[in-house]
Amino acid sequence: EETVDQRQVIVAAAEDDNTLGDSINRNRRVVEDVAGKQNLTTTNIINDIKMNLGPIVGYAEERLLPLSKACAPLTNIIPDLSVYVHMALDETPEEPPDGLTIDESAAIRLYTIEWEGPHRSLYSILNHTLKTADREDLRPYFKYLKLFLTALAKLPCVPQLTIWRGVTKDLSADFPPGTLVTWWAFSSCTDRAREQHIFRPYE
Template sequence: TTTSTTSEKDTTGKRSINPQQEAIVPLKQLVPDIKRKAWLAKLNSETPADKLTPDESASIMLYSMEWTEQKESLYYIPNSTLRKEERDLLKPWFLYLKLILTGLAKLPSIEGKKFVWWGFSSCTSRIDVLEQETIFGKIGMRTIFTIESKNVKNIRRHSMYPDEDEILLLPATQVEVICQYHPSEDVHMIQLKETEPLYPLQDPV
């Protein structure tokens, strides 16, 4: 009998991009219920748009999913890790990050528009989405960022919530504060603009 693995080596001997199933193996102890969530994402990514593979699209959809507890959501955990200085903590995420960044690299960038640093940042191009309590709401101390950036990807066609028209700001994006504004006592608005770093902050995929 013969066996096969979920990843292969290419003709150069380098390890190829790991599909989603393999990428989540190191995350099972870090992200609750990730196996079922990954299955659901893959189920909804059988015929992806933008010439992405099903695994690439599923990795983006998995990122867009919301767990019952926000701090258990897949998007929350790697972002908190990316902001720490202990890079060894990112090792379990390498396969997943490689997969999702490869997929995001295939999506067309949105240039010259404004949207609401080391980590991924979920944004939207629709201001009405901000009225949702889980996103911005209408009460309490809140901060909204508008970002003029070329380093963003529209993941609406690969998101579990396409109606939110979700935009993803890629990690390691350098921005400059343009101005700040307080329209009310409990709302703080900050305008940002992406700038080119002197040296790349992220290795190309």
């Protein structure tokens, strides 16, 4: 059985057919835009995973801050961040489910927001930095990561299940059964195989 370390995974499942349709269209645009601008390929993804990166040390010691303050060190890194922080807070209910605070819930919501072009979204820049950067380059993200991961840890666990992540080629040869992988980035996945095309470039 394949051993894959995916400690930080966001499982995306459409709530209904309308939501799924919107998600497909939105993610098609995202994938095509990112692939076109960054020339991302499956080979890039494999190389990112196999990079010998050190552990991320220090974020856990950060104090929990309101979302706006947690994102303050990122304002010169991520375009229009303050606009989307306000959007995330405005769209978050006053009493979020699962025992989350408003700022914790909004931190998750902020991660999922797609920036209007031509700018890259928070999730895109964050994941690229998690996979490829010198660990010192992650320090501006520490306050947000503390809030974001605290929020994710409060979400209820789901029963053990298989999740899917769409890619553009068969990766079996690169990751034979038993391969141990440190998966640094957050990944959008689905528990329904028929929907995995949402997260891969269209042929």
